[in-house]
Amino acid sequence: MSNNSQPEHEGRRLRRRDMIALTLNSVAVLLILGLTGAMNIWVALTAIAAISAMSVIYFLLISSTASEHEAAPPDAVAKPGSLFDMSPAHEMLESLPFPVMLVGPGGRIESANPSAHEFLGLGSESGLLSGSLRQPKVLEAVSGVLRGEAGRLVEYSTFAPIESHVRVHVIPLKVRETGSFPWRALLVLADETASKRAERMRGDFLANASHELRTPLASLAGFIETLKGHAREDIEARDRFLTIMQDQTERMRRLINDLLSLSRIEMDEHVPPSGEADLTAMTQDTIDSLAPQAAAKAISVDFEGDATAKVIGERDQLFEIAQNLIENAIKYSSNGTRIVCDVHGDIGREDIDRLTHSLGPQAGRLTIANPALPAGRRFAMLRVRDAGKGIERRHLPRLSERFYRVDGQKSGPREGTGLGLAIVKHIVSRHRGGFFVESLPGEGTIFSVCIPNTPAAAPTAQT
Ligand code: ADP
Numbered sequence: 123m124s125n126n127s128q129p130e131h132e133g134r135r136l137r138r139r140d141m142i143a144l145t146l147n148s149v150a151v152l153l154i155l156g157l158t159g160a161m162n163i164w165v166a167l168t169a170i171a172a173i174s175a176m177s178v179i180y181f182l183l184i185s186s187t188a189s190e191h192e193a194a195p196p197d198a199v200a201k202p203g204s205l206f207d208m209s210p211a212h213e214m215l216e217s218l219p220f221p222v223m224l225v226g227p228g229g230r231i232e233s234a235n236p237s238a239h240e241f242l243g244l245g246s247e248s249g250l251l252s253g254s255l256r257q258p259k260v261l262e263a264v265s266g267v268l269r270g271e272a273g274r275l276v277e278y279s280t281f282a283p284i285e286s287h288v289r290v291h292v293i294p295l296k297v298r299e300t301g302s303f304p305w306r307a308l309l310v311l312a313d314e315t316a317s318k319r320a321e322r323m324r325g326d327f328l329a330n331a332s333h334e335l336r337t338p339l340a341s342l343a344g345f346i347e348t349l350k351g352h353a354r355e356d357i358e359a360r361d362r363f364l365t366i367m368q369d370q371t372e373r374m375r376r377l378i379n380d381l382l383s384l385s386r387i388e389m390d391e392h393v394p395p396s397g398e399a400d401l402t403a404m405t406q407d408t409i410d411s412l413a414p415q416a417a418a419k420a421i422s423v424d425f426e427g428d429a430t431a432k433v434i435g436e437r438d439q440l441f442e443i444a445q446n447l448i449e450n451a452i453k454y455s456s457n458g459t460r461i462v463c464d465v466h467g468d469i470g471r472e473d474i475d476r477l478t479h480s481l482g483p484q485a486g487r488l489t490i491a492n493p494a495l496p497a498g499r500r501f502a503m504l505r506v507r508d509a510g511k512g513i514e515r516r517h518l519p520r521l522s523e524r525f526y527r528v529d530g531q532k533s534g535p536r537e538g539t540g541l542g543l544a545i546v547k548h549i550v551s552r553h554r555g556g557f558f559v560e561s562l563p564g565e566g567t568i569f570s571v572c573i574p575n576t577p578a579a580a581p582t583a584q585t
Contacts, residue, residue, distance in 0.1 A: 221238035224307070230251075231251055238309075268307055276289070290310070327524060339374065428466060431466070440553075448506055463507075474493065491547050491555070500575050521543050
């Protein structure tokens with residue numbers, strides 16, 4: 123407001139000065155005429171008429187200039203960039219969490235909010251739009267809008283150096299009624315990279331799931347054909363084929379169970395678990411239930427650790443963790459080796475670090491899920507250590523991806539689904555716990571899971 127009243131006040135002062143000068147000049151002319159004796163009635167009348175005509179012309183000129191000023195007085199209209207400098211519009215645009223900017227004649231960025239600065243890496247001098255956003259479709263839409271064309275929605279994608287998918291709303295803004303460059307382009311950018319990626323992941327997931335199911339199904343169809351044809355009378359071949367068919371059916375059943383389990387876990391991942399379970403008892407039960415599989419490979423599965431380890435969690439889901447980790451250890455270990463499952467009932471942050479760094483500096487290690495670590499939080503931890511051939515460091519980051527299997531790793535007739543570790547990761551995240559892997563090729567692998575323990579298990583509650 124103060125900015126606008128300043129020029130108005132200045133204008134009034136100048137007009138008053140002009141009027142005084144005009145009056146003094148007229149009086150001076152009349153005096154000179156009178157003193158030199160040239161004054162008579164006709165001269166006086168002519169002089170007064172001339173002075174009046176000059177005054178009328180002057181005031182007509184003054185009022186037309188004033189109305190021009192009044193038609194476009196505020197800075198906001200004269201200088202469109204300053205639209206962003208006006209409160210509260212300014213504050214609103216500044217605080218928007220997505221990039222917004224105003225582009226003026228010649229494609230010059232006149233204003234940009236902090237999100238736009240960050241998104242496009244603009245310096246303090248924003249410069250030309252084409253210098254920071256080399257997207258022909260966007261630049262074309264902006265040029266159109268600056269010429270007075272309708273606004274447009276433009277989408278663009280980049281794949282290097284990083285993948286990004288962006289929607290740009292190019293909106294025309296008329297900032298002057300007349301004049302040579304009345305139009306500005308308001309650009310509102312929406313970063314859609316995360317949603318596009320999620321969409322693609324969903325697509326990939328469906329494609330992978332159908333592929334995984336199609337393979338055993340095709341094999342079953344093939345064997346049925348053979349059994350109906352030339353193997354019909356071959357009893358030996360028929361028995362062999364039936365065994366393979368049983369394995370394939372079993373694999374499809376496991377795959378469907380894992381897919382259902384994963385979708386169930388994902389659905390309630392945001393709901394914190396409320397039950398209570400004993401990790402020690404659960405681990406021992408799992409070892410017992412997998413005893414036939416271990417015995418088939420002459421593998422011993424030993425339990426070590428605390429007698430109880432009470433955690434906050436859902437029993438069935440925690441059982442699934444132990445089941446997946448111990449079953450993997452059996453599947454990926456050679457015959458006659460030893461697996462050790464140890465449970466620690468009450469540990470803190472430093473213990474977690476120590477227990478997940480047991481294989482020495484040569485080992486590859488990865489935190490697959492970070493535990494939530496508010497001050498004073500205590501955990502229970504299950505570690506499953508095998509003496510298998512180990513996992514190379516380069517595979518670790520992809521282990522918990524759905525359907526990911528380490529190349530060339532055979533797990534026998536109970537071939538895996540590639541979903542087990544993804545399931546473990548989701549359950550652990552739901553329980554606000556941590557999931558870690560350490561592996562040294564030739565030595566073996568340790569998968570560790572920590573889950574917040576119940577207040578009763580914490581030392582403060584025990585004393
Ligand atoms: P799968 O059903 O194939 O076992 P997982 O998600 O449980 O699927 O495991 C993913 C991959 O990680 C496995 O295919 C295997 O290559 C590797 N892996 C998992 N556990 C171990 C282990 N204890 N030792 C070696 N490799 C393992």
